[in-house]
Amino acid sequence: METGRPQRSAEDSRQRVATLSDEALTASVDDVRQAGFAPLDPVQRQRAWARLEARLFERTKTQVLLDRFVVLDYLGAGGQGRVYSAFDPRLDRKVAIKLLLPSTDLEAMSRVIREARTMASVADPNVATLFDVGRFEDDNGKGVFLVLELIEGPTLGEWLAQRRPWRAALAQVIAAGRGLAGAHAVGVVHGDFKPQNIMIAKDGRPRVLDFGLSIFRRDMPAGDDERTHGFVRGTPAYLAPEQLAGGGASPASDQYAFCVTLWEALVGTRPFSAKDFRELAVAKRAGPPAMPRDSHVPLRILELCRRGLDPDPRRRFSTMTDLLTALEAASSVHRRVAAIALGAGFAAAMLAWLQHTPAACDESANLFAPERRAAVEAAVVTTATPEARVTWDRIGPQLDEYARAWTDLHAQACASEPERSDGIRDRRMGCLRRAERAMRSTVDVLANADAQLVLYADDLVEELPSLDACERAEGAAVVAPPDPMQAAAVEAVRSQRALATTLRVGSELDRAAAALAEAQRLASGIDYPPLAGEIALEQGAIADAQGRYVDAATAWSHALDSATSAGQWAEASEASRRLAFVVGVRLAEPDRAMVYAEIARGLILRTRDPAAEPKLLSTQCALQLQRGTLSEARESCERALALFEEQQENDTSDTIDARAALGMVLVVQGELTFAVELLESLVDDFDRRFGKRHIRTANAHAMLGETLRRANDLDAAEAEIREALATLTEIAGPVHPLAGQWRSNLGAVLSARGRREAAMIEFREGLAIIEQTLPANHPHIAVARMNVGHALHADAKAREAALEFGGALVGMQSSFGPQHPLVAHARHNLGASLIDMGCYRAAEVHLRDSLAIRERVFGPAAVETAFTRHTLALSLNGQGRREEARAAVERGWTDLDALLGPDDPQVAVVTLALGVMMREDGDAAGSVQRLERVWPAQADREDPNTRAPIAYALALASFRVDPSAPTWRDFAERARAGYREFGARGSERLRELEAWIEAAEKRSPAASTWRVPLPPASADCPALEVAG
Template sequence: MIGGETETGADDTMAARLAGVTQDGDDPALSDARHRVHASLFGEAPARARRTIGRFVLLERLGAGAMGEVFAARDPELARRVALKLLHRDRLDSEAARARLLREAQAMARLSHPNVVTVYESGTHEGRVYIAMELVAGVDLRALFGGGPQPWRRVVEVYRDAARGLAAAHAVGLVHRDFKPENVMVGEDGRVRVLDFGVARAGEGLAPASESSMSGRGDLLARELTHTGVLLGTPAYMAPEQLTTGETSPRSDQFSFCVALYEGLHGRRPFAAESLRELIEAHRTEVRPPARSEVPRAVHAVVLRGLKADPSARFPSMDALAGALDRCLAAPRRRQRLLALGGLTGGALVAGYVVAGQAVTDPCAAGEAAIAAVWHPERAAALAEAFAGSGTPEAPQQWQKIAGRVDEYTRAWAEEHADACQAEKISGEQARRVAELRMACLSDARRELDETLEVLARAEPAVIFTGVQAIADLPPPSRCADSRALLAGVQPPADPAVAAQAAAIRGRAAEVRALRRAGLSSRAYEEVTRLAADAAAVDVAPLRAELDLLTGQLELDTARYEAAATTLERGFWTAIDSGHDEVAATAAVALAGLVGGRQAALEPGLGWARSAEALIRRAHLSGALGAALRRSRAQMLRVAGQPDRARAELDAALVAQRAAPTVDDLDAAGLLRELAGVALDQGRADEAAGLVEEALRHARAALGEHHPEVGRALRLLGTSLYSAGRREEALRTYEEARRIGELAHGPEHPDVGDAMNNIGATLDELGRDVEALAAYERALAIRRRNLGENHPSVAGTLDNMALTLKKLGRLEEAEQASRRVQAILRVVHGERHPEVAVNLLHLAELARERERFAEAAAQARQAVDMFTATLGPQHPDVAFALSDLAFILLDAGDAAAAIEPARRALELRSASEQPDPLLVAESQLRLGQALWLSGRDRAEGRALLRAARAGYAAQHNERLPGIDAWLAEQRIEPGP
């Protein structure tokens, strides 16, 4: 019995029997029942005995659980209150089990740690084990964090202390086995204490989950299981190995801890399940943080590592996990930003504000911890594991290159931070202001890194090979040293509430930029569309300009060209009005490339370029933006048919690049590829091939042998070889590019589609027309699947197919394909774009083949008008259209009408800075035929025909026999 006999024991026994309560064990709860029944029957309270367990006097019952009951008790020897846990008899059905539990309780009694509840004593009483421990006045974590969303920092602080308690227990060989929110108390003194070590092992052994236990539903997973023969503990928090095999270890405690921490941060557990079977299945899936969570990515990285199904993939110890949480907490609280910083690097803008006057305790002291909270060994290991488990063979190698770049970036960040701290010690108001702005700039850069690593952590196939470029595209920390640019920023909103709203929007914009940086532009476009809708109510002009810029860039990425032009122009003018020069300059650079290059409007494009240049100078903006401007100018000039001027722009960019203290392999490879493209425009195919070979060396050094960027460079090399007439070499090169694309991304990726398109074109040139069509069909299927029906690349493949079908005499099919191309190009580019004109010439050729001469001539004249209006009357493409028109009119038997377009084509081609001899010969041939057949001026016609024949002969052109046959038919001697 508990306690001693009383004078009214018989009455107690009778009352208990009347109430239907037995005296099994006479435990304290039954004594309470007898007391209540006695009072109701006899109207008086019986004399109460002092109830004791060992030397502890029970005071009141505090609660009960699956393991036993908890009482408040008094220790008369030490005059203190304690909590006394009395375990149920059925939990200890052997002497060995009781002995093991007592040994663990004794070990706990020897453990002294502020985050572990103190155990004073343990023993047995009438076969039941009791444990006397510190009585904590406070609440458990279920009660503390169960009332809705909590500030992440407070949750992490509490759980970090609990982690320290677990680590201390593990150090003396104790495993908790049932860690959950109810087993952690926060006392009225604020101290966190972990309870109930080892209690889940009170039975003879832990049984793995049985078939019957797997079928339970509802809240079973959140309850302790107590039935004999089934798993003991609380399944919702158990590690996979604990559920399936009963194995427990410090790492199974770690898993349970992270389930509870995730629940504290997000208000729900990480694994959705209603039965043990479902829970075991759920453990095999990857855990993701909820969308739009305010919890920092560094915290998520810690939690997700602790939730790995493989115990060896978790932290090596609870000490390591607690240390990782320490680093997360050491990062300074993010400051709202009110001054425009940031700049374009690889097309991504980082622009925002800094709240003036917000106190920071010691940003210099926190610098190392701040960057370590973003990039630390645990995160690096988790990312490496994610890449290794992605199923992509090249992923581990790519991660090594990414990690090396992150190491370089964080070293540069730390050096810049240290330098900024030294500057902060300089006296003077402006110096202090610059130091504050430098700190804010570095905070922005750190956040961009954090968001980018979060995207890379998903290890999706699409991001594995974009990771190196994504890190390279981060805003360089060195930009934070430009005091003139920092001081030239926009003013903050006057209303602190509006400033806070703007800061929240910018935080989400950083996530969108990270998606774009990693090559996930379609997903980023969806996100920025939602973000823009949410931001509509925040009336801050600089913020609107930033979002328009980001949206316009993503519209460019996803081939929404007309929309991009509108959005970027709106963002430009909003930025100009609000003094946001960096956004305005970046938008102007993008508009120069879009309007002057893709939309082929040279003068407006050059106007945007001049605006960008002025803003870059005025605002002292980054060298990267200046380089982007030169590339935009080169793109415009190439489209305008001025490759020499384009080459001059890129040569200047190359000189500036090589003059820099260090030259990044990625930047070098990109510029060399652009130079190769201009060399192709200039007809220098062999020079282009050499430039691409040099670009390939840089790309392989930066990215590895089988990176998709290497494959893209190989495609350009193939085009150079193709243009040089080395078709078999070109075919082998394109096949290697295709193989790299398939290894990296699988057989249905756009890179594979691009390679197949080029393979088709090369096979066509080699006379393997049926194989060419098969290659085109595969390219078309891939491009349609990935890019949609109305993408320019889909139009490009259809156009190539039409040309091959025409060669095969399948004119009806060829015309259908070309008309589909015309429809796509008008949707993408508008009604009068040069690409539309090129396709009109293809349609005209098909109409000529089918002897629909009037239709063909009308289409060719439309093309002449479009080229003239968009590219100018001197553009080489005007000469192409005029030459085609002349040929159509000659074939129609209207030689007199062919004279004027043929003469204009010859004049344009002869006036070129570097005339192409074959094109000049072709124009001489057309005009000579028109003059000869019309009888207008046969002497001039004969001279032109002989000159044309000599031009073709000098180039050993394959058309020479046909020209000789026609001259013989007309009885014209080939020579003078």
């Protein structure tokens, strides 16, 4: 016998048993009731009793009742309860009843009830409808039962067992996945998704069962004699690794289970097999399975599946919907309305369109009849620009195809049974009517197009609603107006609204507003709730296009409310998304906007429109950029673009937004090369698709130019913007709102290159164009005025600059409200100009306001804030409040230097001020030290604006330090050269400098105490307006 471990002897074990006496055992009763038996559920008990009684007393069996339900047959047992079929006499239908047994864990029970109630509110076609939740009580305790839709049919597992083609299997599993997504949308997680929990009903549609009941499950792994550590609920084959490790269920783990199911359905075998629990866990943690070698299933689909099987839940898809969208796209289950080659026009009988009543089923609808087609072609082509023909060649076939596809769908819908209880036909018809209205108004508008409108022809065609949505027949049920008279009136309103949309997309904002006003007027006499949301949605869009962002937000907010109450999910989804953008980006309140983004995300699931997802992601990207969470922004944008690409929407205006946003993110992240590449590829794409002479191509060039400017490649930036302007002038003439913007941008580039006069011309002309082409308070006007103001300020024309800034300020406040960062910017600039004018007191007021806003929006240590603090200091300095000023300048310098480093021009400006103060306060050496630090970067700059004064300050300071060293002379020379470059406006300074040099040569004492005078306090200052 080995030492160490004593063997157990029978004697020992008897001893141990003896120590636990009867009394001890009896006495130590634990609080668990019914430890011995698996308890019977009351239905089981009743049925057994009913059978016994019948047999014993030779009677017919009494009915077993549960609440009001008559229990019929035992259907089977799941992991958490037995299921019976039953009859509901009140609603006269058969149902399924699942009993859950009582528990001492009241919290878990309440949770199940809560989730059941939530699930009951989800009428999802792919979820077994939960009708009711009931409680029962019998002499053995209380329990809960669920009343469910009775589904007669096989489980998915059984269905799959008869070899199915992979496409069919995929479609079924995807449909089941939609049920899952629907539940996630209301916050319920399944926890035990698997083929046995999906049933294929008689109508062929899969239904997912047993949401949230996973807490009741206790399926031990088959054949496992080992002890399980922790307690695992659910069927191990389908559980995610984090669940196997004891973690709870989550949407990500549902996704995992979904992918296991999908894999099984497509490949025919389970993705992971193991002989016991532990091995299974190890296999799953090692990663997704290898691709099967001989499968007919396209690899790209299996690849998506594998992502869902990633052991790290964060690397799976963010949501089920993302996964489902990707799957559908990958399997081309989706049909796109593809543009076909030049084809014949559409020949058919006469149409009802003249009266603008929707095509009924007994008439043949003709959306694009030959005469209309000819009219549009004529209108487009006779604008007589070279690209007109090309435009027509592009949009003509697209319109043909749209009309054709619409007619097919319409015919199909008309042919289908009218009385399907799930309303598919109604939804399809409603959708088709909407498409019809849009097509008609587009054709009408195009048939009367002028050259300006033809520029937007592609936008108009893109704006046509997707026919895929009609085919899918998803979305809210259509509530038809009750009587035919009202129906006609509603139709008229909607046609006007469609017209307004078309005009807006064609950039005819005034006419659009008029059309919508007419729609509004017509609608006011009708009591049909859905109209309110539809009209408000368009109102928001028009206001947004006109730059009236506050109005747009109000309108969209109304739209969201109305649409939500009326169950119009598509409209609500769009309203919330647009709201998120306008509030978050335009009005610069990203936190408030996040709420709307969340709402939009929830609503997307309701609409089940795959096209909505990338648009929302794009919006989220912009919001995240606004908030500064750059990596999130980047990810959102990249995902949006990936989805657009999958949906083959590579060159629509939505993609432009996403790419532009991504470009901006990259710029802010400092990835300038990528940003430039991205925008360059955008230019290429548009060039290829639309040709050089198209507004989108020009726009792409302009965006590229802007990116290059930020990347400081000023040569290339100038070239791109000039290219954009040239194209635009050719196709649209010189007076176009975009021309105004781009000229302003060009001015900024020229200004950075030091070409002041050229810059000023561009700024002024840009402003003039914008004022001419946009409504009075449009924010672009204010921005353009700011640019002009900048240029004037740099030209030392402080008074004129102040006027521009003041005007810009008024505009900004009216567009954005008093707390907007652009308002802060305007006030800052105004303050700076006022300082130059010697209006220190007025400057202080504006600068304090600006500082408050910037501190709040950007934080106390951000660049903008620091710079404003610095400028405020200068206003204090001018009032003689030297100590305050000095302290503020020091602080500003500290912040900016830390943020930007000594080579940044802003740091140079701040250092200059600080250096001067230090010298004046007696610390010449310190002054030299600070200034020398920023000098090298400034020395090489084209622009003398900062270079000259710094050289001057260095000359003065070095002289103070050591008059005999030659340093001061070098600096003085540089200063002199710099001021000469100023030309006329530098002459005064130059004279002053010369005078000082003379004094310095003579070593006169004045040279040491020399101060560059500040602008004297002026008596002629603009009236102070109360800030905020």
